Amino acid sequence: MIGFPSILEGIEDLNREQVEKLLARTKELKIGSPARLPLKRKISVATSFLENSTRTKLSFIMAINLLKGIHIDFEAEKSSLKKGESLEQTLLTLNYQGFDICIVRTKETKLLSQFKQRPPIKMINGGDGTNEHPTQALLDLYTLNELFNGELAGKKVCIAGDCTHSRVTHSLMKLLPQFGIEITLCGPKEFLPKEIPAGIKTNANLEEALKETDAVYLLRIQAERHENQFDMSTYNEKWGLNLDLIRQVGRKIPVFHPGPANIGIEVDQELVDSNLWMAHKQVENSVYVRMAIIEAMVTNGDTNIGAKYNT
Template identity: 40%
Template structure:
């Protein structure tokens, strides 16, 4: 393996193209870190990791920061709102500047589609995708996989239904690629104006009643601001047709679980009283994000 190939393998740009072995390896290492008796280690002492968020984030950024600090890394937080990006500096020049200052890895979130792959081809330090446009969000998918495996033990034979704004969801795409690689059956459920037709060949679109027969029902955040003027432009209309209401939750299989990548629009995608119900794994997903991101950062820097 050449140095260029080794460097490429240190990036985590998406779940598409990762093998089942690679996915399981990350999940296994996350399990190691979850069970680690010491909260903070010196595993990455002397390593500098830059969190470069060109798009707002709360959960993902803080989860990465906790993971980095638990591994003993030095953390630099970059926010576009208070940077030279506001003066017109390009994203490439910003990342290249931080690379020139000696960072060892970068966690990056971007709005544009396609830019991350271009950056990764030019930047020598490993880059970890914390969400790029509506393309991929691999660490969210990996923590979702971890949560599912924790509940069911395996993926083969499971039916996962992903419900909501598939068109704009990078979470849906990363989960689709990873779940299919691991042998799960995936289906989508979305209003016509929120569907991504190009994904239909990989996972069928089903009705909400069909989605409720799944083992895992993954609700997506509905970005109503992107759908002004559509038939389902109000929160109340969306909830009535596609939301996880108390009534719909009562139709789920006894062993089924409800998931959501958050932030949650309570009373829209999911009724308020269901968010912390026994079937809901929403806060467990958030908790699992830290060991998953520890495993991914370690993968990049080991």
């Protein structure tokens, strides 16, 4: 039994062994091996997305369905939270009703931290403001591992764009170096975080950064989080990625994107249509990674789950 956190708020809630086990279990779930057993007891999972989402919310719902669980969308705006009930009492209510997990996306950062000592219910962070997006980073790691056939150590990933406001960048900076991946952040100075962890490089020139990278991770400009309006008029010219730029490097460089992508700004259509565009693989893998995360959480990390969880 290796355990699993009751609250997955950020990458630091997981240890290396837990992450490796998630990757291994994701592979089993994806290939549909005999280990792909549905949980015999029906699990019940609530989602509450207080910021818009397509990929994260729907892939969690698909994951719950594939696990033969029950999914309920908790509409916070129409709930008794609006009558002044505390978030803790609300989450406890979900627990007493028999929900196993509540998955939340919030505008606020670190909303889940307050519950770590005494979790009212098991919770997964589906993205909290600019803080973290741990399940996205885990599915990105899985997709990178698949792409590089398990040879991650020494690989170089350039994360390009609005790094400051990108919650997945904050998760990736904690996760990828654990597997020996070197990260370079690239983008306008306004979009480079003030505090960059040791070992993470920066490069203000995308063309130069490309020469040293094995994969690019493009980011959307998150205008909705900007305090001051950013002049977008020259962004595509200076920071946009296209096939011509990659051809100039002379190597095929796979391009990741957490989505949604703004075509014509950080990326052009030709690149999205090419076989270098990895976003569809990220989306496909997201369902299996999130299945593995839900399984691990309800079984406390014991992924011999068919047997153990159901008896």
